[in-house]
Amino acid sequence: MTETSADESALQKVATTDELEPGSSSVVDVDGEQVALFNIEGEYFALSNVCPHQGGPLGQGRVEDNCVYCPWHGWQFDVETGEHVQGEDAVGTYDVVVEDDEIHIRL
Amino acid sequence: MDHTVIDGEWHSAESGADIREYIADDEMRENEEQGYLAGPKDWGPVQWDGWDRSAGGRTEINIHSPDIKTAEDIDPVREQLGIDTVVFSPGQFRMTTIPAQDKQVMYMRAFNDLTVDRFARGDGTYYAKLYIFGNHPEESAEEIERYGDEDGVVGAMITDVGPTYPMGHKSYEPIYEAAEKHDLPIILHSTTGIVAGFPIAGMQSKNFAEFHTLAHTIPKMWHANSLILRGIVEQYDVDFGFWEGGLSWIPALGERLDREYLERSSEFAELSKLPSEYLSEFYYGTQPLPEEATKMVDVVDLIERADLEDQVIYCSDRPHQDFDAPAAVNNVEGLSDEQKQKIFEDNARELFGI
């Protein structure tokens, strides 16, 4: 979820706001980790791109009602908490900080 | 530890039109090209079943990926998934839905010509299974005779949904004779196409989930029961593989079979051991493995109790919507490295002779 206060030391810039329009997503490599970024109606979310089920690419998934559906087997994850809505698995999430037009995630 | 991964099943993805190109008779081929005015041209006589497998477009793996035209077309995804060797299964296995019975054999032959031409490489990376038809046993046996010794052909796949008889029936004997002669395993594979036969007819499912939950497993039990009870397992030296029905039906069937056998063995063919022990000699594809969330299934315990360590073969079932990446095997808690080695590689080498 988007934050406003920043602990600068742990932040990593991952994109600029004009690279991530509302309704879009992208995947970035952060120190070898694949991170999926989502802009849902102006709010930014960051999750691991690797589905905990079998490794499907969550950044390519369809987003509905603040959830992303894994394009491989359709598992549904809450983009804010990373929880699998129907099960016990969860995908890692990152805090997102937007400053000016830069999107950062907290590592 | 990293394992070499042999995938016991990746489907080719040909359309009816692709198969049609291989119809040997020129006039028949032209007729077939021009004959289907009302349906999608690509499908020809093979019937599209109307199921939405993607949950309203939420998943993207498409069972009829038109970009898989030849074996090498899967190179990028295969490498991405960490799979070294693939044994293709025929993709258009709903051939049993071809309504004109007098065209089914012609399409089966064309289909096998296509498979041998495009998928059965025998090059260490790509192998393939032939397609055979339960309701055309003589002609299916001829297909095994025709291609059984071809480099790269390592099995024969039968659509186990829809044949008139269960596979212990005597009508199948020509197929078993040919398979034994050419040392080809027979792989049973279901379809979720709309097939006018057991067990699809009469299921009256309300949606794909209700249908797909059972459509693979029920026919496995139907045929395994029959192969054992009618003694095919004693009569022929043929390996049988049960693909896509999961594993948990095995003890359920074993329990019922042994009970019946002990109560009325006179109704069984001459068997040399308990019926359930034959189940430990069949081969099984891993896909679909139980999800971790299904706590009532313990795969490791099942493999040990049913003595399946040498019988279970990793299958991805790409490009079908319910495919399993190799991660599905690695996710099974408690499997030893040695068991994984067998599932990923050794058992497939043994069954397919590769």
Ligand code: FES
């Ligand atoms: S890999 Fe994501 S749902 Fe299976």
